Amino acid sequence: MQTAVRARGGLRLEAHKERSTRDPIATAAPPAHAVLTLDQHAGERAVPIVAVGERVALGQPIARPSTLVSAWLHAPIAGEVVAIEPRPAANHGGAPALSIVIANDGSDARHRERAIEDFTALAPAELRQWIGRAGIVGLGGAGFPTVAKLASAAEREHLALLINGAECEPYISCDEMLMRERADEVVLGARILMHALEARECVIALEDNAPQAQQAMQAALTRAGDERLRLTQVAAIYPAGGERQLIAAVFGKEVPHDGLPRDIGVLCHNVATAAAVARWVARGEPLVSRIVTITGAGVAHARNLDVRIGTPIAQLIEECGGYTPRITRLLMGGTMMGAALATDEAAVIKTTNCIVAASARDLEPRQPEMPCIRCGNCAEVCPAFLLPQQLHLNAQALDLAGLERYGLMDCIECGCCDYVCPSQIPLVERFRQAKPHLAAHLRARAAAQAARQRYESRIARLQRLEAEQRQRLEEKRRLARRKDS
């Protein structure tokens, strides 16, 4: 198998995946109370469709999408809705956000949904709509509602589906374990997605440092016997699994900075997303659980757990033997892009791929920041071809025009520039802080242009109406004159 290498940028990092991949995936106990944040996906928050005191079954819808870019939420356990109130949310670093709380009655009574035996019997549009009911979002970490992504690329001809198994970030191993143990699910999910998109080919990409996953996937592909699917490897250079980076490596084409992958005929989904689609379509199981890596020197027994969404993180740590004295920080996500959690009371959300109970060696404390010496290391490693040092200067001055010119919105927040900066400047943190300002500025500008367009079409409409009125009047006069003579 050939290994594709990206053009430039990125870092070779130590993977730190050995500890968590030693044991097979274990199933975590269902929580006594499940806490489901309503905005745990990208886009708009979901709207509750259950009331406090109502009984729900496992897999029953409890919140509906509010807009096209939103997602269904299903009960991960059977029991009673005990509260709809702000609770510590993992996607807000542990700050409270509106959540549905369900008390477990221990029965795990299931809400039956139909399982589709032959997905090819469904029309692609019908299948896409059906997939939308499962509440599946991008499980790689971005959490973008899968159905919205499918809809964005539907009816494009010659579409290639890219299944992203390149788990490039250190410490995270949930996708690798998924491919090792549930390769058939991934392949089935990929085939369902292909049918839903009418894609002509499918490439499943993974990194060249996961031989077991690769073997398992190869075997599953052989079993499936679908020649439109193939496996490919990419060099393990972080962030190889970034959507744009992976597409560039696999297809040799760059996604336009102001465009989407579909603009060059590609749609990318994570392996876990594909597996979730397979479980929903083939077994009628909505997205109520996912695989989470619990790792770091701060936890006694690192491993991967199959976890119900809404399980408190503290409970997962307990299942892994509790904290060790070396714990210094708790992270959700990997050590490059992960966000610090203020509390382990926060619950697992759909996009929780990894919990790192980090020791001081896993995550070295940051040294005091020093001035930029303009060494240019950051520009060399930036996989998005940006100039982080220039962005930094503009972010400090909050020069929105400068930030726009240097492409702040194209920053994928991978953290490579941070990692190599000899002056220890928290670059990505600065960029994250500056992004909302620039986004608001861009939004205001777009709104102004829309207002201008409406104003101009209104003027044109009024002029047209006036001209029509005048014409009618003239016509009348002409007729009157003719009658007179």
Add this chain to the structure above:
Amino acid sequence: MTELAAFVLLLTFAGAALFANRVAAKQAELVERARLIERIDRILPQTQCRRCTFAGCRPYATAIADGAADINQCPPGGDATAAALAALLGRAPKPVDPRFGTMPSIPMVAWIDEPACIGCTKCIQACPVDAIVGAPRHMHTVIAAECTGCELCIPPCPVDCIVMRPAHELVTETTHPSALLDAVAS
């Protein structure tokens, strides 16, 4: 005789060439003016509020380009817009003249007290950006996300049922046009 004819012919050609030159120059000037108006208009906030005393942002831009208006007459744009205009036109920046009005500290949008609305359509006719919907003798409403906060709908209302309210209260995920479309579709 032939010399004279040739001379006359030469004169005619020279005259024609001179005239063509002048037409081209005039045309270039017009194109330049249109371009300048467009660039000024892009800087303006497109509120269409007429506080500048002109009939909208584009008329104001035209007036600036023709030297008929100063660069400090746009309260919604504020000092930032005045500064951008100064930079574009190579003039000294100056703050917005308060005689043209002041802006609330946070963005506001118009809101119709719907039970009080009698459906007279006067506000619809006043709205420069088509952000009010409604029909004669039926209730009207403001599409909050499309409202520029120009306040032009307030004076014509015969029952005073339009007030300005903070935009963040009214422009939410569920009142955004995309959400409304979704609600219609489902």
